[in-house]
Amino acid sequence: MDSLTQTWVNDYLDLYNYARTIEDLEWAEEILRKLQDQKDALLEEERKAILLRELLTSYDRINKQLIDIFSKLRVASEGYQTESLQEQWFKLKLMRIDVSRKILQYK
Numbered sequence: 001m002d003s004l005t006q007t008w009v010n011d012y013l014d015l016y017n018y019a020r021t022i023e024d025l026e027w028a029e030e031i032l033r034k035l036q037d038q039k040d041a042l043l044e045e046e047r048k049a050i051l052l053r054e055l056l057t058s059y060d061r062i063n064k065q066l067i068d069i070f071s072k073l074r075v076a077s078e079g080y081q082t083e084s085l086q087e088q089w090f091k092l093k094l095m096r097i098d099v100s101r102k103i104l105q106y107k
Contacts, residue, residue: 004050008043009035052106055099062096 012035019028034042069089076082 004046005039005043008039008046048106052103055103055106059096059099059103062092062099066092066096 012031016028016031016035019025019031066089069085069092073082073085073089076085
């Protein structure tokens with residue numbers, strides 16, 4: 001996450017420079033306070049938001065795979081193919097449960 005920290009600091013430094021350019025010293029001081037006092041909390045919040053987006057993307061991907069397998073199961077005849085599809089279905093459902101739990105942690 002070092003690149004995230006660097007990007008965050010660079011963005012705030014850009015804002016600080018802009019505030020100084022337009023001679024808004026109050027805003028510039030506020031930006032400096034945030035850089036000094038709130039950096040860790042703000043970065044943790046950003047990390048959680050990024051992780052939540054990744055989890056939601058994973059959840060959507062799993063759902064699409066489940067739909068695909070369900071469609072295949074509907075047209076498949078009995079035998080090895082249906083057993084394999086059912087195994088995949090079960091594994092994906094477990095993955096979706098795991099991802100769902102993680103999503104709830106970050107909401």
